[in-house]
Amino acid sequence: MRYFQDTGILMIYGMFSILYVDVDYQFVFGFLCGVILVCCGYFIEKWQVRTAAGVFFTAAALALLDFPYFIPVVLYIFLRDHQYIPAVMSVLLEMYYFIHAGEFVLLFLCLGAFGGLLAVLLEKRTEQFEYMEDWFKRSQDDSRERNFLLSEKNKALLEKQDYALYAATLRERNRIAREIHDNVGHVLSRSILLVGAMKTINKEAAMQPLIENLDNSLNSAMDSIRNSVHDLHDEAMNLQEAVQNLVSEFKFCPVELCYDMGQDLPKEIKYCFISITKEALSNVMKHSNASRVVLMMREHPALYQLCIEDNGTVSGRVSSQSTTSGIGLVNMQERVRTLNGTFQTMNDRGFKIFVTIPKEW
Structure with missing residues (x-):
């Protein structure tokens, strides 16, 4: 937009020459050529074409059609493309024409010099404006990028804090379960044994119902504590840590783990x-010659997904354990079937186990 503003000012400045010269077909043709040159300078991408058009216009204006009053427009286009030699040549040719123009030599020289100076000032102002505009856009882009990176870091920190809180909660549940099992459980077990001994040595019939009630109460409390400890232990199991421990303990070949599961997982899915x-890792170690295993656990909006893939050959598995009826694979199928999931195996370029379990089983 500033390009058309600047060239429009220069074209209007050139039109002031009608106060001193006759308006004939050459002047009108020169004006139209100037408009065409302005459009070419904006819409043509190759600077070589723009420079050639400017040189042609200058030569035509001075040698053929006698309309040098729009040379400042050509000078502006040359300066915009940083073509300083053609710019200087156009100014010198314009001055040469005005010197040999006859009357109004001094006036034309002053007008030509002012027009050239105006073209230089407008081009420098526009160049500086475009530089500042480009710098401002880069600053905005950098600011958006920094804000995006900062938001990503904050998101990662929040996720890390949530996971740390989740892991700490699970560890506390495990600690409580161990405390109940080691302390309260042992006390109740000892009390049950003592009551059993009392039932054996008791000789009084009146005490027998009381001892029986005490024994039933202690056994009921023991069952309740046992169930609570089991529930705490099941809820406190961290699937990600458990899988990472399995991967770290597997030394047969490298394992690439991709874990993308939520925190509140049902215990049935975990186990x-x-x-x-x-x-699956045991089968890789016993029945394949794989050099790489990919383990992926992922939670989708409607299902849980498990994929275990290795690049080993299937011949060893077939000879040692049938890929369709092996005991290990049958056990896997049974576990998945109880959760209404699907269990698939593929042996194309390695061996792959693919499990999907719906969230509402």
Whole structure:
């Protein structure tokens, strides 16, 4: 837009020459050529073409059609493309023409010099404006990029804090479960044994119902504590840590782990995925010559997904354990079937186990 503003000012400045010269077809043709040159300078991308058009216009204006009053427009285009030699040549040719123009020599020289100076000032002002505009856009882009990176870092920190809180909660549940099992559980077990001894040595019939009630109460409390400890232990299991431990303990070949699961997972999913992973890694170690294993656990909006893939050959598996009826694979299928999931195996370019379990089983 500033380009058309500047060239428009220069074209209007050139039109002031009608106060001193006759308006004939050459002047009108020169004006139209100037408009065409302005459009070419904006829409043509190659600077070589723009420079050639400017040189042609200058030569035509001075040698053929006698309309040098729009030379400042050509000078502006040359300066915009940093073509300083053609710019200087156009100014010198314009001055040469005005010197040999006859009357009004001094006036034309002053007008030509002012027009050239105006073209230089407008081009420098526009160049500086475009530089500042480009710098401002780069600053905005850098600011957006920094804000994006900062938001990503904050998101990662929040996720890390949430996971740390989740892991700490699970560890606390495990600690409580161990405390109940080691302390309260042992006390109740000892009390049950003592009551059993009392039932054996008791000789009074009146005390027998009381001892029986005490024994039932203690056994009921023991069952309740046992169930609570089991529930705490099941809820406190961290699937990600458990899988990472399995991967770190597997030394047969490198394992690439891709884990993308939520935190609040049902215990049935946890035990199912851990059992399948253990069995699959054991099969890789016993029945394949794989050099790489890819383990992926991912949670989708409607299902849980487990994929275990290795690049080993299938011949060893077939000879040692049938890929369709092996005990290990049958156990995996049974575990998945109880959760209404699907279990698939593929042996194309390696061996792959693919498990999907719906969230509502």
